[in-house]
Amino acid sequence: xxxxxLEINRSQALAFRVRRHHLAERLGxxxxxxxxxxxxxxxxxxxxxxxLAAVGYxxxxxxxxxxxxxxDTWLNQNIPDSSVRATVISITNQSDAxxxxxxxxxxxxxxxxxxxxxxxxxxxxxxxxxxxxxxxxLAHHGKEPELEELxxx
Numbered sequence: 001x002x003x004x005x006l007e008i009n010r011s012q013a014l015a016f017r018v019r020r021h022h023l024a025e026r027l028g029x030x031x032x033x034x035x036x037x038x039x040x041x042x043x044x045x046x047x048x049x050x051x052l053a054a055v056g057y058x059x060x061x062x063x064x065x066x067x068x069x070x071x072d073t074w075l076n077q078n079i080p081d082s083s084v085r086a087t088v089i090s091i092t093n094q095s096d097a098x099x100x101x102x103x104x105x106x107x108x109x110x111x112x113x114x115x116x117x118x119x120x121x122x123x124x125x126x127x128x129x130x131x132x133x134x135x136x137x138l139a140h141h142g143k144e145p146e147l148e149e150l151x152x153x
Contacts, residue, residue: 018024072089079085103126111119
């Protein structure tokens, strides 16, 4: 003789997840409802950071896959001379490879010796000067006034 089948509907499953993750105590009723609408996963307590990291990783991978074609399109529209465009693409790829080859192991060593947080902070500090470059580009509307003053060759 087999055991009777247990029937659980969606609202029972969501109520269980809300209780299991102590969301009722941490969130208001509307926030609990929103979390249930988006979906709740059954992860052990204390592993929300891992789930958030996984979502961030997949979002990063998805946006990174779009960056290349958008960048190439932007270059093709803004650099009419193909030899200059080829040089820009070459320098970009070389600097990316050098940055990954030199920076990756260095940041990995910092993460191993100290902590992942220290490696992330160091990586952010290394990239910090790019804010100044973006600010300069915005101030000049993407133009280089010094280059425009040079005689045409």
